[in-house]
Amino acid sequence: GAVVSQHPSRVICKSGTSVKIECRSLDFQATTMFWYRQFPKQSLMLMATSNEGSKATYEQGVEKDKFLINHASLTLSTLTVTSAHPEDSSFYICSGLRGFSEAFFGQGTRLTVV
């Protein structure tokens, strides 16, 4: 299968600071990447769709100014949580789309805002 690498795997930050999470497709080019959020014992909730070279498309209810997404190349998308607050603490997961069909996921990032 294809490999998607996500970093960091864990991060603790102070309230009010910003955190950047990287998502890289290592052995395929991902024109489209997705960012998800997962709360404990719940399913994955899609936050936004990221297309290389264009602005991200955010799902309803997701603040685009708080969750900045950049997809600068066919192998890298970044999610920046700006001015993080404790309620932003969560597990964030990215996925890259191989071809136009099969999705492969990164390892996830556990964000804790204190």
Added chain:
Amino acid sequence: GIQVEQSPPDLILQEGANSTLRCNFSDSVNNLQWFHQNPWGQLINLFYIPSGTKQNGRLSATTVATERYSLLYISSSQTTDSGVYFCAVESGANSKLTFGKGITLSVRP
């Protein structure tokens, strides 16, 4: 939007037992994938199976697209099979996956 229902929500097995996990969806799909989320949160691709049957070792999956369901079979379960199993489908032109709520499997030694 499309609805995805997985059953049962929880499953406890003795090591060596077989099990069947079900995924129902409310509309026709272009893509269906099964994932295993391990205790560390990593989603492992199990099958890309919009239709038909596939097998990979002790796991196999069948999707009957016309009847809008998919089944994941686990045979001779092992403790390492424990975790959450997600079914996800894509039905539009935007490649977005809609996830079910997952099935939590616990395999006891």
